[in-house]
Amino acid sequence: MxxxxxxxxxxxxxxxxxxxxxxxxxxxxxxxxxxxxxxxxxxxxxxxxxPRQAFSPISPGQQFPELExxxxxxxxxxxxxxxxxxxxxxxxxxxxxxxxxxxxxxxxxxxxxxxxxxxxxxxxxxxxxxxxxxxxxxxxxxxxxxxxxxxxxxVLSWVAVSRGLAPVRKAAAEVAARDMNSLQPLADVGMPQEIQPLTHALNDLLARLKHATETQRAFVADAAHELRTPLTALRLQTQLAERAVDEEERRAAFADLKNGLERTTHLVHQLLTLARQEPDAMSFTQVDLRALLGSVVGDLSSVAEHGGIDLGLSDQGDDGRPLRVTGNADALRILFNNLVDNALRYTPAGGVVDVGVDLSTAGYCTVVVQDSGPGIAESELPRVFDRFYRAQHSQEGSGSRAAFGSGLGLAIVRQIADLHRVPVELRNTGHGLQARVVFPLSPA
CATH class of the missing domain: 3.30.450 (Beta-Lactamase)
Structure with missing residues (x-):
């Protein structure tokens, strides 16, 4: 052992x-x-x-002792x-x-x-x-x-080593005596100096586990609360469809049921997307922002065309070279999809959504998503990144797709940005809402 x-x-x-x-x-x-x-x-x-006088010669046949x-x-x-x-x-x-x-x-x-x-x-x-x-x-x-x-x-060494390792056994016994819900920090008062880094690391891990557990509980509670309302509405719409007396009333009930299913499906999709964005599940590589943004704009171009919105990608510093950043390509695609989709969702028909790349700051690349929608009230800007929070214009909606909002899109954006350690900012420009995400460029 x-x-x-x-x-x-x-x-x-x-x-x-x-x-x-x-x-x-x-x-x-x-x-x-x-x-x-x-x-x-x-x-x-x-x-x-x-003595100084001469010695007499050796007598013949004299016996001598053996060598010792x-x-x-x-x-x-x-x-x-x-x-x-x-x-x-x-x-x-x-x-x-x-x-x-x-x-x-x-x-x-x-x-x-x-x-x-x-x-x-x-x-x-x-x-x-x-x-x-x-x-x-x-x-x-x-x-x-x-x-x-x-x-x-x-024996003295055995006693000294045993006494020296006693704090380790004490800390191990304290950890072993806890259950899965006990995440309080370990007491390190009186701990030897050599043991304190271990207890500090354990306390840091317990604090992160506690935060993750509380976040998960809050997420489950919020998700259960948010799902209760659309599921209740679906049940009522199903009952209305069953009690419809004529074809027109039945058709209207089924249309409401279909819209309710779309809203619920969108909410479940957003919940699953938010739950998947865990740091341990991500692998970071070199990602070309130009290619990624072009793909996102291309995917949402049909949605913009259907809503009568002018969606475009502008990159004044485009010299044909890739803009490489360190990140997870799938997560960054979700981030930009949500930003552009939100801009399209709340921009009225005939409006403009522009996705731009700003390289004015040396060593950095700023992705800008500018829409011509109603914007967000300044008092609500600090809260729009919270889960399930919908700003006033979102609740009113400026289009049919705005009604499907779940209050999770910007929360997902913030979570992915935090995992990549990049800042994301929303601000009103007077001509709509502008979202900015700043990435440090990878060395060539």
Whole structure:
């Protein structure tokens, strides 16, 4: 199992063990250097303590001790003959150079000290292995207590890690104890500094979930309220059609029923469109605004022609190059469809709807939809982007299609604009209503 505690304990254990090993190696080399200094000093003292008079030659058949780890010594006379040695002749190397030297001899390297005393040369030698063994023993004696303390250090590390992770378990238990409706922020008072970024991120997520839940509940409540009226009207119109006594009355009832169905269908379509505009469901790519606007105007040209409205696309900076912005093509098509459709819906017959592209601001492209309708009262402009809100001219209507308005078209425009992080603005020009959407252009 992927456990933070186990990982911390593992790395702490490996780290402590590595430190102990490195300390042992360092102590070994330190003890080796100190042992060399001590034994060198001892060898000098041994040579200096010998008498100055000549030594007698070695007696024939004299027995010598076997090679061990102690210091060994031999003495030469002025003719180079060995007149004394503490061990067998072949056990010690011959070194005529005065002072200290490392000499390769029997049983490995030797540390040799040679000094002239009177007419003799005294040579004191010791195997390097003896010094290394003493240094290793000193290092082991120092490291063993640390190794014996290793279990205690492990227990202390376990306790420290467990106490350090206690706030995480506390936060997890608090989250686990909540139900789906409890979206209050986590209390981070007293939380360690390392845990606070996690609790802040969770609180931010809970706040966004709470906002999304409240928005969804409000949307469902508004949708239910808005659907109740047309469904009730449809039921009444159906009853009227059933009670019609002649063909003319029945035809009028069915015409009202058809209009009611169209209004309800339009409302349901707008509700579904609004519900689909979720940030997580969108993929953003490079979109050519010129091509997109041309397609939108082309699709709605038949609607404009049927209503006797002059619909056109003007792009004074059109040089044949695409105007690329970052966005979702389907969502932007819905945005411009709603803006142009609203302009056509509330522009009287014989009016004009102009879709333009403004490139006067460097690095930005402003899409302008200008109609020649009645406009919107200044007091109502801040509210027309709210869901299911219809301005006064919308309620009165300026054409047959205006009666089908649901109060969702501009809400969908605002939601898509917010998802693309672009501003959308409505204003009265004195000759109708103008909608402006500003996009940052993508680099070429």
């Amino acid at each position: 992927n456990s933070v505690r186990n990982k911390l304990l593992l790395w702490l254990g490996l780290g402590l063990f590595s430190i102990i090993v490195l300390a042992g190696v360092a102590l070994y080399f330190q003890a080796r250097g100190e042992a060399n200094q001590i034994f060198d000093y001892q060898m000098r003292q041994i040579a200096a303590s010998l 780890d102690e210091i060994m010594m031999q003495i030469w006379d002025s003719r180079g003959a060995v007149i004394y040695h503490s061990h067998a002749r072949g056990a010690m190397p011959r070194q005529a150079e005065l002072g200290f030297a490392n000499v390769s001899g029997p049983n490995g390297m030797w540390r040799v000290y040679s000094a002239q005393i009177g007419s003799t040369v005294v040579q004191v030698a010791q195997p390097q292995s003896a010094r290394d063994e003493i240094a290793a023993q000193m290092a082991v004696k120092t490291v063993v207590p640390l190794l014996l303390l290793f279990p205690l250090i492990g």
